[in-house]
Amino acid sequence: xxxxxxxxxxxxxxxxxxxxxxxxxxxxxxxxxxxxxxxxxxxxxxxxxxxxxxxxxxxxxxxxxxxxxxxxxxxxxxxxxxxxxxxxxxxxxxxxxxxxxxxxxxxxxxxxxxxxxxxxxxxxxxxxxxxxxxxxxxxxxxxxxxxxxxxxxxxxxxxxxxxxxxxxxxxxxxxxxxxxxxxxxxxxxxxxxxxxxxxxxxxxxxxxxxxxxxxxxxxxxxxxxxxxxxxxxxxxxxxxx
Amino acid sequence: xxxxxxxxxxxxxxxxxxxxxxxxxxxxxxxxxxxxxxxxxxxxxxxxxxxxxxxxxxxxxxxxxxxxxxxxxxxxxxxxxxxxxxxxxxxxxxxxxxxxxxxxxxxxxxxxxxxxxxxxxxxxxxxxxxxxxxxxxxxxxxxxxxxxxxxxxxxxxxxxxxxxxxxxxxxxxxxxxxxxxxxxxxxxxxxxxxxxxxxxxxxxxxxxxxxxxxxxxxxxxxxxxxxxxxxxxxxxxxxxx
DNA sequence: GGAATAGTGTCTTTGAGACATTATAGA
DNA sequence: TCTATAATGTCTCAAAGACACTATTCC
Numbered sequence: 392x393x394x395x396x397x398x399x400x401x402x403x404x405x406x407x408x409x410x411x412x413x414x415x416x417x418x419x420x421x422x423x424x425x426x427x428x429x430x431x432x433x434x435x436x437x438x439x440x441x442x443x444x445x446x447x448x449x450x451x452x453x454x455x456x457x458x459x460x461x462x463x464x465x466x467x468x469x470x471x472x473x474x475x476x477x478x479x480x481x482x483x484x485x486x487x488x489x490x491x492x493x494x495x496x497x498x499x500x501x502x503x504x505x506x507x508x509x510x511x512x513x514x515x516x517x518x519x520x521x522x523x524x525x526x527x528x529x530x531x532x533x534x535x536x537x538x539x540x541x542x543x544x545x546x547x548x549x550x551x552x553x554x555x556x557x558x559x560x561x562x563x564x565x566x567x568x569x570x571x572x573x574x575x576x577x578x579x580x581x582x583x584x585x586x587x588x589x590x591x592x593x594x595x596x597x598x599x600x601x602x603x604x605x606x607x608x609x610x611x612x613x614x615x616x617x618x619x620x621x622x623x624x625x626x627x628x629x630x631x632x
Numbered sequence: 633x634x635x636x637x638x639x640x641x642x643x644x645x646x647x648x649x650x651x652x653x654x655x656x657x658x659x660x661x662x663x664x665x666x667x668x669x670x671x672x673x674x675x676x677x678x679x680x681x682x683x684x685x686x687x688x689x690x691x692x693x694x695x696x697x698x699x700x701x702x703x704x705x706x707x708x709x710x711x712x713x714x715x716x717x718x719x720x721x722x723x724x725x726x727x728x729x730x731x732x733x734x735x736x737x738x739x740x741x742x743x744x745x746x747x748x749x750x751x752x753x754x755x756x757x758x759x760x761x762x763x764x765x766x767x768x769x770x771x772x773x774x775x776x777x778x779x780x781x782x783x784x785x786x787x788x789x790x791x792x793x794x795x796x797x798x799x800x801x802x803x804x805x806x807x808x809x810x811x812x813x814x815x816x817x818x819x820x821x822x823x824x825x826x827x828x829x830x831x832x833x834x835x836x837x838x839x840x841x842x843x844x845x846x847x848x849x850x851x852x853x854x855x856x857x858x859x860x861x862x863x864x865x866x867x868x869x870x871x872x873x
Numbered sequence: 874g875g876a877a878t879a880g881t882g883t884c885t886t887t888g889a890g891a892c893a894t895t896a897t898a899g900a
Numbered sequence: 901t902c903t904a905t906a907a908t909g910t911c912t913c914a915a916a917g918a919c920a921c922t923a924t925t926c927c
Contacts, residue, residue: 401686403644406721406732445642446721448730453722478719478734480647480687481694489689491647491734493719565906583889585907590888605905606897624865624889806879824917826880831915846878847924865916874927881922889914896907 404480404489408457409443409533411476411496411540412466414504414517415557415573420544421501421517422537423465427530434486435530439518441537443492458495465507465515471499472556472619476540484532492531496540498556548574549625552593556619561597561610564588571626579626593620645721645730649698650684650774652717652737652781653707655745655758656798656814661785662742662758663778664706668771675727676771680759682778684733699736706748706756712740713797713860717781725773733772737781739797789815790866793834797860802838802851805829812867820867834861 412423422441429436442465451457455473463469473495480491506515520541527534547553554570555562568584588594593614600610653664663682670677683706692698696714704710714736721732747756761782768775788794795811796803809825829835834855841851 401646402689404647404687404689405642406645406647446645446730446732448643448645448723451723454719454732475718477716478695480734482689482692489687491687491695491732493721493732563906580890580892581906582892582908587889604899605903606899606907608906626889804879821917821919822879823881823919824915828916846876846926847880849879867916876927877925879922879924881920883918883920885916885918887914887916889912891912892910894907894909896905898903898905900901900903 402489404491405485405487406446407443407490407492408446408454408461409441409492409494409536410458410462410473411441411494411537412462412471413496413498413520413540413544413557414501415570416501416517418573420520420541420574422520422523422540423506424516424518424523424529425465426514438528438530439523440530441494441533442515443494454493455495458493458497462495462497466499466503467505467507468499468503471497471503472553473497476536476543479532479536481532492536494536494540496544498544498553500557500559502559545574545576547619550622552588552591552613552620552622555593555613560612561600562612563600563608563610565608567611575626587622591620591622643730645732646726646728647687648684648731648733649687649695649702650682650733650735650777651699651703651714652682652735652778653703653712654737654739654761654781654785654798655742656811657742657758659814661761661782661815663761663764663781664747665757665759665764665770666706667755679769679771680764681771682735682774683756684735695734696736699734699738703738707740707744708746708748709740709744712738712744713794714738717777717784720773720777722773733777735777735781737785739785739794741798741800743800786815786817788860791863793829793832793854793861793863796834796854801853802841803853804841804849804851806849808852816867828863832861832863 414421424439425442427433427435427438427440442461444461446457451460458473462471462473476494476496478491478493482489484490523529524538524541529537548571554574555567557570558566564585567588568579568581571579571584594611595614597610597612599607601607655662665680666683668674668676668679668681683702685702687698692701699714703712703714717735717737719732719734723730725731764770765779765782770778789812795815796808798811799807805826808829809820809822812820835852836855838851838853840848842848
């Protein structure tokens, strides 16, 4: 035989990928959840869960590709910001047996999303992230994964340009500031914010945006759509830290 | 039957855990590697690799427990600093088939380690991390994983107390500073270093250490042996960033 | 007293936070 | 001219970096 065989005496855990998809909608941080199917033998029937599922070894070249597939499947968004969050594996997290999931988290502008309802996942919807965390009731260990994703997001927003991925281009600095404020859950000083964003040199002017009333703001787009920028220090109001 | 069965139509990738174990030895950052066995059907025979292996669903309650087991196995160290690094999974990383590994990274004082040579892993040894990275030749995608681990370590050392886990207690501030300098690969100002460490309030005086010549330094131990402390800002010499 | 290491003090500068002020548009 | 939003300026202060200085031990 050409390919060395894997040890057959090791029963394999099953392998899944879950994606925590964030957006900002109605001034709040939202997370995408899907309803578990209620067929026979299905775990957590009818409960809400993170979108995800089995790795398909024929279809998925690697874990990231698998995450992108599941993401495209539910949102029809092709290339949002996507990063690995961590993995969770244990004998008990899935009643069907030892399983390990590779969790990713994604950021996307709400406007870009086309929720694909129906099909196998009975329903798909945006939920207020903090409300879900306040009364945890997701399937599997998804409350824990969501908690980790929100913590990671909030902490990275303190020192990166991540919120820019929640907006469609061109966006304005006041809009971007608003994204920071919504995710962080607190106001941010305008002057310092602007200085910081412009000093980080990751934005490109694309001309004044018209549409709005009053003084029209400058429009910007990302110089590099692929990666966030890291700031040298975190946002932090005087008293804290 | 009591337990719902997993979908049998999904061939499962196999699941492994690998551990990047760091220590500081002879003024250099070292990583623990094991030599791949050379039996029939074994991938990468004779090549060096990160310690790790299959998740044993009977023995391992969860991924962390599996990592701890593999670590104890090779070093006889029971509870070093251990954190999840990420996961790597693809159709091609292991010639035996689609596999996903959950990578952890660990820090331990060199004195605590009892290398367990022999057995299945023909040999186990410490290697200079930067030398390994300079001429990548590890089995599987372990060069990539090591790269990620070193990057993560160096970046976290800039703003956390991680290097304290490379020392046995009690340790002195000059010793701790040395750990920072070795990992970062650059000198650190003594005064600022001391201010910073003491301000972070994670150390406890345990009396002057005798043994050494000249002025005897104060000995310290960690207030909380479980978690590192995060500093509000990174170390960064003037010119940079 | 000299040498070597441990530990402290002082000056400067950077950059963030707070808040006041100016700029530009529509009504 | 008034109002609402966009954008900039100014003052203060905390903390880091650089480096000089003091302290304690052994020889």
